[in-house]
Amino acid sequence: MGYVAVRGGAEAVARAEELVECLRLMGGSTPLHLPQIRDQLRHAVSRAMHEGALYAPLLAALAVKQAEGDSIEAAFLLRAYRTTLPRVMASLPVSGREMMCLRRISASFKDIPGGQMLGPATDYLIRLLQPALANEDMSVVVRAAERYEALVAIGGQRPGEVGRFPKVADYMRQERIIVDVPPDLAREAPFDITREPLTFPCPRSARLQAMAQADTGSLMSLAYSSVRGYGDAHPTLVELRYGYLPIQVAHPLTGEPITIGEIEATEAEVASKAHSVVNSAEPPRFNVGYGFAFGQSELKVMSMAILDSVLTQARIGSLSGESGPAADEEFVLLHSDGIEASGFVAHFKLPHYVTFEADLRVLDRARDHHAERASRLGQLVDQALEEQR
């Protein structure tokens, strides 16, 4: 067996790609249309968009189709596509207060202004497979429209009521029961991790941007570790809202704000039960973290908010007990990007013949050395050297 550097394989690579296409289409099913994916696989589309850091539902549907449902690959495709387009401007800063909510819940307060709306959610259902979904035809579309009309009638359409509500965190701030998060270092524009390398400690804007495009599973796992005991998080959901956010840019001639459409988004604030005391002269307060993502992405924004809270507490030194890896900003932000992590792990599939040959030579030398020391003479010498020490 020889270990040598190689080149070639271009034909095999092309045929491997062809085989993927063949296997995708030869099962006898009808090819998927993008609107089907966008409408019926909403969560897959949302995940591709927030991890790909590009809001483009139909392109995300294409990415999901091309990746055959692999969420990390779909996000990778979108992020790669993003680099082919020029960025012409930034939007005007928008707050979640502007959101037209379809869903809005709080686990902290029962009575919140405007009430709690469950919206489109399956959180409260028993996880049983629904065999009826396996054999749907167009009649279900008609029935869905009728059921929607019934819901509209129950909810009651009222002039001017489009789902804008005050934030629960604003109420808590008014009552002075949440910690004032230290201000970001003075910057003209928010940090942009697509243009500047992350250095630590990083500005808050960098932390939030990095987590907004991070892998959902990674954020969830780190947040869970902190909640479960490898950290100090004791979270309570202040508010979670999902809905439509109007986006505005400045008119290039007059500078006035103009709306360019609405995006679907999810936002959460999570309070930490650990009363954060930065200054002993100050009364104890809750620490609150923030999460945001494109689409309906609730686990992502809650995990992000938990980690934001933990990282803020770590920075201001108000964690009690074990801090754990979730409190290490550098560790969290540098290991939660799904594209970077998957790229690094996946690259080990590529030929490493040269480096592995070097490893083999080192291994051979080590084995020879081991064999020499295992001989009678070797053992005598080692024993003599040991006695001299």
Place this chain on the structure above:
Amino acid sequence: MGIWTVSHILSCSPPHLVCELAEQALARYDRSAITFVSGPRCVLVQLRMIDGVAETVFNAGEILVTETRLELNGQFGFGMVIGNNPDHATALAVLDAALRMPGDPHADLRPRIAELGRTLSAARERRFAAAAATRVEFETF
């Protein structure tokens, strides 16, 4: 216009209706009256969010938009809409230019835009009404 601005109405109304309005404005001009400055083209807008805890402005990701910049009879017009829709973006640019012209020569468009605004309001109210049906009525023990 109710709670909606003209740009909100035009960017969120069905594109074919907005294109019809633009056609109405264009009917008064020769082809030579229109000069494309740039686009229509797909570009990115960086979304700037204000976080709900410290009010920090941060970059939350990019949004795919279509943008058109043009001049209609010497008046600059700007159109931008979320998604890939060159017709919609160009219609927005035409209407932006038409509605900015001195003396408001396209005032006839405004009642139709107001009508689109009423339709948009109704659609948004219906959307919320369906969600409001899921409002929780707690029982306190």
